[in-house]
Amino acid sequence: MKARTKFQHQVVAANGRLLPITEKQTEWAFRHTVKHYAFRTPSGQTTCLDCGHRWNETKAKHCTCPNCNAKLTLKDTLCRKVDEKSYFSVITTQDGFQVQRIFRINVYYRKGENAWTSVYEIARYWLDENGKTALTALQRTMGRYLDSFLYGSGLELRNDNYVYQHIADCYVCPNYTVLPKLRRNGLKGTFADIAPQKLMKALLSDSRVETILKNGRKQDLKHLIDNPRDLDFCWPSYKIVLRRKYRITDMGIWVDYLRMLGRCGKDLHNAHYVCPADLKAEHDKFQNKVRILQEQEKRKEQMKRARENExxxxxxxxxxxxxxxxxxxxxxxxxxxxxxxxxxxxxxxxxxxxxxxxxxxxxxxxxxxxxxxxxxxxxxxxxxxxxxxxxxxxxxxxxxxxxxxxxxxxxxxxxxxxxxx
CATH class of the missing domain: 3.40.630.30 (Gcn5-related N-acetyltransferase (GNAT))
Structure with a gap:
């Protein structure tokens, strides 16, 4: 896709100046994003697939290699090879843009040999200070599989779709770099299983997300970013939660509970309802009330239809x-x-x-x-x-x-x- 806007031209220029991934980042991905195995034969001889070391092991499911200290999953098998793959992200900046770089790591284990890896960069999400987004990525082939990419196509401007969004929700390499605005808005530490691109875009464009993050509510924020309609609906009530320092045990249940409160005509700005002592019990209580209301409405509808048949x-x-x-x-x-x-x-x-x-x-x-x-x-x-x-x-x-x-x-x-x- 050719660059047409000023923003896209800036992205294309910055895209060509990004440096390759470092060996340290590749090593981190190998250690933390794929499984590590030890193959054990019926005689008890165990082989570390990371370094090829052999010894006798009596543990049941997990062990540590005495040679390389890798934590391994034991598999009783006569197989001699296995392959693993995973996606991971490197968060960095370039020319005033926030960038999420998405890589695929393939790991090839062979019994008696050192594991070897290959890393391919699949996509890059670019965000400016206002949360405007562009994507440079490899081209996808026709097919039913998510990871069907043309590895020789080059990282060029592409239309975003669910495949790139799906693989972008992956492991994040620590010690990332972010724009000063993101740092100011509270982005630090782990992403708490929130898709990085979604979190950064929301932080740059929505002050409500900044408020939630600075209050340390990352689990609440994950639900609200994944369900933006819930954020719009419950924000006035959620501000009461923050003021009262109320801890929501299950965000999905709490949002459903609010909807049922509204259905029953209760005040969603009243802390008595918004911050229940026992969320599950109150949820079940109002679920029964909503069911009764639905039955009454159903009967009214039936009576209305019945009168038409009089x-x-x-x-x-x-x-x-x-x-x-x-x-x-x-x-x-x-x-x-x-x-x-x-x-x-x-x-x-x-x-x-x-x-x-x-x-x-x-x-x-x-x-x-x-x-x-x-x-x-x-x-x-x-x-x-x-x-x-x-x-x-x-x-x-x-x-x-x-x-x-x-x-x-x-x-x-x-x-x-x-x-x-």
Missing amino acids: VRFRELKGKFFGLEFTDGTIVVRVLDSVEAYYNEGNALHHCVGQCEYYLKPNTLVFSARIEDKRVETVELSLETFKVLQSRGVCNQSTEYHDRIIKLVSKNVSLIRKRMVA
Whole structure:
């Protein structure tokens, strides 16, 4: 990609002046970013793949080479070679730019030989003092693998994409160099598993990130940088957290908890809610409240939709309205409105309303009651005139079950008359 803007021309000029990686940085990457092995045969003879030294080892999983003092992972195997690879970054400055240089190290272990390495520079992220970013990198080939790079293509201006961003979130070589503005804004020590390019860009462009970092909240900052919408949402509440010196045990749970507080109409500027003594318990408490609100909204939506079906319901069942019969104790009457179906279902904890029985054209639903107390809900087929089901509380049968079915069956003639009327 050709440089078109002044910024890109400055990046291209600085790109050609960067010095090669040092031997010390390569050695650090070899020691800290890849695994180190010792191969052990069934006889107990152990070989360090770093230096080729051999000795007998009795430990189970890990050991230290007596020759080079490397900490090794023991593998019981007859294999003679293994390869490792990893990505690491060198943070430096060049011509007033902050640069993250991303390298790939390949390590080749051969039994009885010294390990040897090859290092390739894959990409460079360039940032100016305002957080403006450019990328110079190797070209990628077509393919499904992340590390499919053309190593002879040269480090040129490229369009950024998820592959370069992914490999940029890697090990960072210590003793890095940063711009004075970044140092002023609090960047020092480790990056705490935060992608370096994201952290530096945020520090240069967002004062909120500077505030969080200077308060030593790197774990909180990692979540908020990875989820910028959460930072926008919770920042007023998070300032209360900083003032109260409240420690958030789980940032993801805390942000979800805030969203549920807002859902329940609570004040997100009140320290009583924002800084709970037991975050998990309060999170679970408001989760239950939100679930209840959602169920209420769902019922309201169902009732709204049901009222829209009231005309259709009256066309289907209007001729049966007012139908009622009794044996002196039990009174069975037709449900004569959509709302009555929902009230019946809510009272007896079954789904006669939610499953829209009022729109079934070939059945009729009755409420069986004793002294106006609901006992069972009865569904009758208008084709066979037989009781399809009769359900009490939570779909259970009651002591009046058989008596109710008998009463309905006895009065089928009244239903037939309504049908032909």
